[in-house]
Amino acid sequence: MTDEARLKALMLRGLAGDAAAHAALLSAMSGYLRGYFSRRLGAGAADVEDLVQDTLLAIHLRRATYDPAQPFTPWAYAVARYKLLDHFRRVGVRKTVPLEDAGDLFAHENPEEGAVRRDVGKLLDALPARQRQLMRDVKLTGLSMEEAAAKSGMSVTAVKVSVHRGMKTMSGKVRDEDR
């Protein structure tokens, strides 16, 4: 089944009152949304999960606006895009988000969280200890640069440089592996 067919079926069953189908839909959507917002927002982990939850809430509360005669994925994408633009508006960023980009939300199938953690752990182990701790603090725990700096006793600038270098090292390793 394509994503569209599977998700639309879950949506229709949810609309009819099937709580399990509705939960399955929201779970599936949370995976897609997390990937989409992470790609759009970069590393601010706290913001991404907030946006995921906001969007899930919107999908739930506004589900009556979905017209069953129409495809589901463009409707879901329109909600996600609206919430993303609203987020940018509230934080004062002027950005355009394409109208026709539903593929960007649904194309990347998000792997199991456990698998991601394993891969990331392996990559982190390759880093020097202090850099590894900073990467964990900033990227995984979601500390701000200031908090990580206070925790490690380094300056904010030094933290930023270290994290940036750590990202470069890790993505370099990923590229090597892909080859």
Add this chain to the structure above:
Amino acid sequence: MKTDDLIAALAADSAPVAPMAVRGRLALASLVSAAVATAIVLLWLGMRPDIHIAMRTAAFWIKAGYTLSLAACGFALTLRMGRPGARPGPALAVAPAIFAALAALAAVELLLAPAGQRQGDWLGQSWRVCPVLILIVSAPVYLAVVWVLRGMAPTRLRLAGAAAGLLAGGVGASVYGLHCPEMAAAFVVTWYSLGVAACAAVGALLGPRLLRW
């Protein structure tokens, strides 16, 4: 709150939803607010004294048909623009087409009238106040439609606001017709259209402020 907990909470709240329920809500809101607008017209401006005679003329019904068809246009557009990702599409062309049809009729009417009478027909007695009065009379309808839209999920807030304004203006202009003595198509297509267009414009301006969710 963990996302999984949120999902569980939302799933527990999944009573069946009738997807077309919003259409009924919009219709009800339009009718109730139209009644309010009617009360405003009758109490404040008064029904035209010759209403029983007027209702026997074609001109009266052409006027009513014009404003009600604009309202219908606004109704369909509002329902459409209330959905995420909706695009107005060809529906945007319907209101201008209705306007063009009446404009053609007005042109013919003016040409058939004696030359000295044309300006009088076109300006009538109340051209200065007509659009403003329509704007005022439409206000309660606009608020009611906005209330319904706030329960929907418009993603194009100016267009949704404009659609709400068109619906409100069409209803308001129709109700205003109970008071207004003007009958010439040239008057209606100019000053009534101006009033309805003003409602749509105000609606569009207020959209981003009123319709966020």
